[in-house]
Amino acid sequence: MxxxxxxxxxxxxxxxxxxxxxxxxxxxxxxxxxxxxxxxxxxxxxxxxxxxxxxxxxxxxxxxxxxxxxxxxxxxxxxxxxxxxEKMLPGDPSLRLVTPKRGRTLPAVASSQSLADVLDTARAAADESGDALALRDAALLEILYGAALRVSEACGLDLASLDRSAATVRVLGKGGKERVVPYGAPAQRAVEAWIVRGRPVLLSDPKATALFLGVRGGRLGVRAAYDVVRRVVGPVVGTDAVGPHALRHSAATHLLDGGADLRAVQEMLGHASLGTTQIYTHVSTERLTAAYRLAHPRA
Missing domain, CATH: 1.10.150 (DNA polymerase; domain 1)
Incomplete structure (x- = not known):
């Protein structure tokens, strides 16, 4: 047959x-x-x-x-x-056929300068207007990038999660694992502006503990956070499909580009395996290779 x-x-x-x-x-x-x-x-x-x-x-x-x-x-x-x-064949020729391994898709990464520009612009515009949503969005973007958080982690933050004087945040990550990470001076300024000037405007329940609030005063949802990132950061990355993970990916890559230790980045990201963090070394290597080919006289 x-x-x-x-x-x-x-x-x-x-x-x-x-x-x-x-x-x-x-x-x-x-x-x-x-x-x-x-x-x-x-x-x-x-x-x-x-x-x-x-x-x-x-x-x-x-x-x-x-x-x-x-x-x-x-x-x-x-x-x-x-x-x-079905006895059509004496043996199966496909038994030794190996399934091709799926390639790992390298994450979208914005350049450190372009991302700094867009975050600075968002924060300056929010400070000038004093609009509560603009202040929230600037703080959200800064802490997603500054602390390299997952969007669910950022939306799950409470006021008590922050050590505002030390500019660190206590994060409950995957598997209920807790970690403390810094979030930097620009994020500190944006978060302070949001807490002092923006959050009270949206607050509907004085007993609410959530750091980031939605338009109705409840805890900010993940979908709303996605919309903020897509609107503000999408044009920088060059795609409408960008989400909060682009900020996390960018933060990890920029840390490694700046000389951070791989295990320190693993700890900051909350990865259980070092192998998960190593994908960012691939991103950094690709960028180094591209720069080398453009700039080195014997490339």
Whole structure:
């Protein structure tokens, strides 16, 4: 039996017996049709693992995304495993096929100068206008970047979380792990302006403990924080899809660019694993390489 004929039976099986979603069935059908076309539809028993590797390599050369390569691997594994179970094959040629590892997407990072400019502008405009929301937004942006916080951590801060004289903040991170991190002089000024001049305007309940408040006086929500970052920082990073993590990513990268120790950055970010923090060394290396190629006479 040829690959294409067996593939039709397999698609019928996953559709009627396994009841996979229509989207998954379409993907499997497309992958197996592409395989049959690439191999010129040989007899099922003539396909070996090298044929499958060549097919995946060809897809790589055509720029197919790693996620799609992983799905293609799953498609042929399922197909050949089923064919072996159905006694169409004496052995499964896909058993030694390795799923391509997903690449890690490097985070969006703004340059330190462009980010300083936009934060300084936001803080100056808030100070001049005295608008409560502008003061809150400036303080939120400064502390997200200054303390490299996750958006959920920033929104979860209480007034008592701050040591205002030392400019440090006690953060409850993932897994309930607590850490204390500094947030710097610009953030200190912005937070003070918000607490003294802006927060009382939005405060609806005198007993409220949240540091950052929404327009109705309750604790600021994560979605609202996203909107603030997207509106103010998006044009700097160059995408409307930017969120608060861009500030955290930028802070980590700028710390490493400035010579901070990797383990100190790990502690500040609250990463359980040093490997998670190391992605920022990749960002720094990419930027160094780009600068080298532009500036070095023998690059």
């Amino acid at each position: 040829r690959v294409s004929s067996a593939a039709l039976l397999y698609i019928e099986h996953v559709e009627r017996v396994r009841r996979l979603s229509p989207a998954t069935v379409r993907a499997y059908r497309s992958d197996l049709a592409d395989l049959a076309d690439f191999l010129r539809d040989p007899e099922l028993g003539d396909v070996d693992v090298e044929h499958l590797r060549e097919w995946l390599w060809d897809a790589t050369q055509r720029g197919i995304a790693r996620t799609s390569l992983g799905r293609r691997t799953a498609s042929v594994r399922g197909f050949f495993g089923w064919a072996t179970d």
